[in-house]
Amino acid sequence: MSVTIDIAGLPLERIVFAPSPLAELGTALHTLSEPGHHPRAHNWATAVNASLPPELADRLCEADFLWRTTFSDLLMGFAGLGDAVVQPGATLAEDLDLVDKLDDEQFVTTALEFTCGADYAAAAGLSPLSDAGLRTRAVELAAARGPQQRRFTERLLEDPPAVRAWVRRLFEDCEQAFFADTWNRVRGQLAADARQKAELLRRRGLSATLEAVSAALSTDERGSVIAVDKLVSGRTTAVDPAVGPGVTFVPSVHQWPHLMVLYRHGWRPVVHYPLASRELSGPLPVEQFKLRMEALAHPMRMQLCRSLARGPYTTGELADHHSVSSPEISRHLTVLKKAGLITAQRRGRYVQYQLDLKVVGRLGSDFLETVLR
Incomplete structure (x- = not known):
């Protein structure tokens, strides 16, 4: 499974790396709402949550469906303006100005898409503002999320301009309460990463640049498709003349473990990626992770792992220890080795196996x- 972006014929200069204050605020708000997703940011999230004014915390709860479960495309509204020249702003105010340029139908449909049943990949044309059936469905699904979200959805459908102003004030108050300090701390790092990736693209090409961004990104031999290894399937294009050719890569400090792709119909694609960590190696391919989980699901292989965690063993030693034939042990070792869970080292006539503890x-x-990518 993967999300693919068609880039056939796209000039390299249309592949842009740029930080976005609003996108970073969105990931920061998600981290505050779901600190369990972001164990590395636990101390930061705890400190900020403890310092939030109660009134602001209540307002964030009212709109947290925009960033808690997933990441609303509104937080990268620049991609919906149908102009490839438009990129993220240098400040939060500039990013919010770009969101203000979206029309009411775009704003409402995008705000409600994940929780109110809109088909993310479907052609544009219907929205809860113009379709009574979608309107009713949106309110029903919002009600299932709780009374706060139902009230928010009803207000949004009745008076989009008022709610748009409310959302903007909310983000501006976040900037005053905590995000100005956060952005000042991370913006230099994000800008440096964007410059480094742009220079790498110029010098070494797309394949090397994607590899530097994330091991979950790749391209084909012709450089006509960008594939993003995820547990979802989707496709979009960066060469739609109706919205302008281009794809934007937005780095984030708070993003790990998420790697997100905006592939909304009628919007330019955006890849929102976490900065590389020195603590862990790159993300594991989905298929390789599935192999590891399936390998460990068998009770005999779990027993073998218990032995191999304590030291190296040959096939014969494992067979004797577990009272199982050598051929059967070999079959299980092959599965574990294919999954990358054990190492093999020849010692004279024998091969010793050991669990890779790292x-x-x-x-x-x-x-x-893998599940949050």
Whole structure:
């Protein structure tokens, strides 16, 4: 499974790396709402949540469906303006000005898409503002999320301009309460990463640049498609003349373990990626992670891992220890080796196997990163 972006014929200068204050605020708000997704940011999230004014915390709860469950495209509204020249602003105010340029139909449909049943990849044309059936469905689904979201959705459908102003004030108050300090701390790092990736693209080309962004990104031999390894499937194009050719890569400090792709119909694609971490290696391919989980699901292989965690063993030693034939042990070892869970080292006539403790120790992080990517 993957999300693919068609870039056939796209000039390299249309592949842009740029930080976005609003996108970073969105990831910061998500981290505050779901600190369990972001164990590395636990101390930061705890400190900020403790310092939030109660009134602001209540307002954030009212609109948190824009960033809690997933990441609303409104937080990268520049991509919906149908002009490839438009990129993220240098300040939060500039990014919010770009969101203000979206028309009411775009704003409402995008705000409600994940929680109110809109088909993310469907052609544009219908919205809860113009379609009574979608309007009723939006309110029903919002009600299932709780009374706060129902009230928000009803207000949004009745008076979009008022709610748009309310959302803007909310983000501006976040900037005053905590995000100005956060942005001042991370913006230099994000700008440096964007410059480095742009220079890498110019010098070494797309394939090397995607590899530097994330191991979950790749391109084909012709450089006509960008593939993003995720547990979802989707496709979009960066060469739609109706919206302007281009794809934007937005770096983030708060993003890990998420790697998000905006592939909304009628919008330019955006790849929102976390800065590389020195603590862990790159993200594991989805298929490789599935192999590891399936390998460990068998009770005999779990027993073998217990033995191999304590030291190296040959096939014969494992067969004797577990009272199982050598051919059966070999079959299980082959599965574990294919999954990358064990290492093999020849010692004279014999091959000794041992559990790769570093790989196994990463499984918790790998699981989190794979399902949240």
